[in-house]
Amino acid sequence: MSLTERTADQTQRVTPAAFRRVLVVDDDPLHRELSRRALEREGLAVEVAESAEEALARLREQHFDAVVSDYKLPGMTGLELLQRLGRPPAAPPLVLVTALGDQRVAAEALKAGAQEYVVKDVPALGYLEMLPTLIQEAIRRSELLRENARLREQLQQSSPDGLLVGRSAAIRRVLALIEEVAPVDSTVLITGESGTGKELVARAIHRRSPRASGPFVVANCAALPESLLESELFGHEAGAFTGARAARKGRFERANGGTLFLDELGDIPPKAQVDLLRVLQEREFERVGGTQTIRVDVRIIAATNRDLQQLVREGKFREDLYYRVNVIPIHLPPLRERPEDIAPLAYHFLRRFARRFNKPIEGFTARAMEVLTAYAWPGNVRELENLIERVVVLCRADRIDVEDLPSHLWRKSKTMPLETVDNLELVEKLTIERVVRTSSTVAEAARRLGISRTTLYAKMRKYGLDTTLLKHSS
Secondary structure (H helix, E strand, C coil): CCHHHHHHHHCCCCCCCCCCEEEEECCCHHHHHHHHHHHHCCCCEEEEECCHHHHHHHHHHCCCCEEEEECCCCCCCHHHHHHHHCCCCCCCCEEEEECCCCHHHHHHHHHHCCCEEEECCCCCCCHHHHHHHHHHHHHHHHHHHHHHHHHHHHHHHCCCCCCCCCCCHHHHHHHHHHHHHCCCCCCEEEECCCCCCHHHHHHHHHHCCCCCCCCEEEEECCCCCHHHHHHHHHCECCCCCCCCCCCECCHHHHCCCCEEEEECHHHCCHHHHHHHHHHHHHCEEECECCCCEEECCCEEEEEECCCHHHHHHCCCCCHHHHHHHCCEEEECCCHHHCHHHHHHHHHHHHHHHHHHCCCCCCEECHHHHHHHHHCCCCCHHHHHHHHHHHHHHHCCCCEECHHHCCHHHHHCCCCCCHHHCCCHHHHHHHHHHHHHHCCCCHHHHHHHHCCCHHHHHHHHHHCCCCHHHCCCCC
């Protein structure tokens, strides 16, 4: 078994959070011992190796959750060790330790797959304070990659029928409700913000109902002008109004034997509310300009992104109509309230669009997924779907990385796009932010960086870093 295969097999084991195993690789006895002590103080189990060759031998025999390696090693360098190990989750994440003048090496290492890098700021040794946090973050990202791989495998085996994708408790409740209400003909009211997937729920109910072989007709009440809404819903006779040259069936007639989905019900005008109430009660109506009563066998599913109870209180929505449609309520929470659904949805859309556009994209980097899950998604699932489509079209690699995502996603995220490093200024920016986040005072951060406090503030302004990151102003 190869090193990569053995490591991939080992990473499937679940390691308790309080017992992470780390391998420190450094030929300098002092730094090797200092690193070991710094990590053990944080509850990590540490073993050491003096060379990359010794590290590879240990990795073949044992499982490690992460590796810390100095760049300058006798024989094989830390960068070469990284290339031999490969990328997580097939290999443990590697944190590369560089000297003060090796920022370019750090940039190359990040592009090659290093999870983090840290500057060995001799003689201050401030990097030792950062090392445990960087290791734990690297391990977390590696676990996220394994979870994403598992999700991708599950999605490949899932049904492509368009049913809601997700694993949150909220989505599981919605899925359970769909199964319960689908066999009966009761009216369903689906509520939720725009873009949460209300029509998807309606279609899922229809597909699982005895009416599945019948039509599924959509009427968007907000998109239809008030002057045409009644005609669209109930149809019209020839000559009923100017331009009505022939009789035309409305949505209710076209949905006979199936399901009528009334989207954006909260926007329906008062006159249409009266007519709709009658149809819901009697299941009969007349076309506009007609006198013949038409009976239909239709199941009604309605949806709205508005608060109908508030509209009732304001006199803008009929109370009797509200109670008529709100027989079985189903609420879809916004995506920001169920972030655990972002990764499954992202992979679901990735698979769909990669197949549509014939793009060989396998997944997301850990940092890209962190940015996606940290974003608030004001446009909900629809915004995520549209973004993934755009990213798939433009992506040229086999994985979607942070640099493939729109900048407004990661600029507002706590996750920094480390793998997008392509110049020394960005390396400096990332280094400054890391030190600032792990320092208690301005003076401490400036000392660890080897610059004055005035220079530190100037550089933070230059790179657009928030000065409130500093925990104290002294």
